């Protein structure tokens with residue numbers, strides 16, 4: 001993915017704060033790509049306004065108008081493919097995707113999930129983490145595969161759970177970290193540093209033995225100096 005900027009299509013269902021973090025990183029020149037379209041299954045999604053402000057196409061494919069998941073996904077794929085995406089980013093997109101959809105975008109479909117995967121796949125992750133009295137919680141960026149929230153994890157951010165935390169308080173602190181790790185993973189993908197092969201994450205030419213962590217000094221260094229990192233070679 002060198003030369004022309006990557007075309008990024010982002011799917012949202014709600015507020016779109018992760019979308020905003022990616023739009024901001026693109027605007028700062030940190031991502032060798034641009035968000036060409038934002039597509040939502042909900043017409044009221046705030047993410048659509050964010051797309052407008054950024055000059056990206058904002059489109060709605062309402063799931064309720066389709067007789068089956070397969071029909072919805074086919075319409076969604078047609079809307080996405082019109083923008084010839086190099087990367088499709090799920091940013092709070094709250095629909096389960098069909099195997100055909102996932103296969104069509106294999107290796108170029110990313111998701112962010114509000115837990116330290118493989119813990120707490122699915123919904124209500126913050127409440128479930130609190131109910132288990134875990135000491136650490138966080139978020140994960142992963143490639144999407146056929147298994148729900150089960151694709152290979154690229155990058156995670158961890159936060160300590162504090163006494164008296166509520167699901168909302170925990171969600172807010174996790175979201176702050178999401179806004180750091182998602183643009184970073186998108187940056188890596190668009191720079192050609194990240195790919196999926198044989199169900200493994202290949203980063204800078206090597207399979208990851210474990211997910212990268214936001215807390216790693218090398219990852220922190222990339223965050224602190226995004227311009228240098230765009231030209232970095234193998235060796236994180």
Ligand code: GAR
Pocket residue numbers: 012013014015016017018019091092093094112113114122139175178
């Ligand atoms: C984020 O916390 C994201 O991790 C989560 O939805 C929120 C969307 O926030 N995604 C999922 O739960 C997917 N299973 P945003 O719309 O402000 O980016």
